Amino acid sequence: MKLDSEHTLILPLLDNKKDHVCLPLAINVILSFWGEYNLEREAEERSRKYKDIKGSIFIEGIEIAETRGFLAKIFKSNLLVLKKKIDQGIPSIVIMPGLMETIQHATVVTGYDPKEDRIITYVPEPDTVGSIPEKKFLELWEQDGSLAITIIPNDLKINEEDNTNKDPTYKMCFEAERLLYIGRITEAIEKLRKAIDINKSNELALDMLGSIYNEIKSDEAKDYFEASLKLNPKFYLAYRGIGNYYLRKEKYLLAEKYYSSAISINPNRFGPIYKNRGIVRLKLDDNKGAVSDLTSYLNQCPNAHDKNNIELAIKELSSKIM
Structure with missing residues (x-):
C-alpha cells in the first residue's frame, strides 16, 4: 500500500531472530530506529537467569534501553496521543491481543493514514x-x-502536554510480571498492591493480582477480577480470569458465562479458552457444545501439545451425540 509519508515513520528491518526473551523485537527495532545496535549480548546475559520461558520479559528489554541512556515510559494512552507521537517522530509500542496460543503480543505503531482512517504498524518483512x-x-x-x-x-526535546511520565504503576505491573517468572510470588503481590494503592484505576494491576490469587487458590481473586471489569468492561483477560476462578470452584454455569463473555469480545484471540469452556460444557452434560469448543481449540491451535488426547475426546463425545 502507498504510505502517507507525512504521518509515517520508516523503521529498520530486523529479522524475527532478533526477538529474545530479554529483548523483545518491538523494543529492539525501536532502539535500532534511534541508532542503538548490538544489544544481543546483553540480552543473552540477562536471559541466563530465566529457564524454559516462552515469550518475552518486557521489563528486561526496557531496562536494557534505560542502561543505554534512553527514557522509557509505560502508560495508558489513546489514539490522539499515538498520532501526536508519530508526528513528533516517535514510534509507540502497543500491547495487543494475541492469536492461537499467544495471549498477547506487542506491536509497533509507525504511522497513520488520516484519509483512510488507518493505523500503520511495523511488520518485520521487506516492503511490508x-x-x-x-x-x-x-x-x-x-x-x-x-x-x-x-x-x-x-x-x-519534545513538548509533553500529557501525564505519561507521572504514573509509575504500569511499569510496576511489568516488574511484577518478571517476579512471577522467577517464582517470587509474594513480592509480585506486594508490587501490585502498591500499584493499586497509587492508581486504583489500573485495571491491568487488578487483573494480574486476581490471576495470582486464583493460582494460589485465594477467594480474593474474584473481587480483583470484578474490579478490573468494572473499570474496563472489554478487558478480555479479566473475563478469562474469572472464568478460570469459577472453573476451579466447580461453578460451571458461571465459568461458562464468563468464558463466553471473553469469546464474544474476541473469538479468535486465544485458542485454549475454547478447551476450558469445552471442559465446562462437558461437566454440564453439554456434549454437543463440548465437541464444538474442543474442535475450535484444535482449529486455532493445530500444534497443541494435547492434540491426540483432544481428538480422542472429540471422537468419543461425537459417538454419544449420534
Missing part, C-alpha cells in the same frame, strides 16, 4: 506494513487496557 482500520485497532487495543510504551533518547 500492517494497516488496521482505526475502529478495529481501538477495539483490539481496548481489550488490553490501551497500553503504550515509548522509548526515546534522554536528550530528545
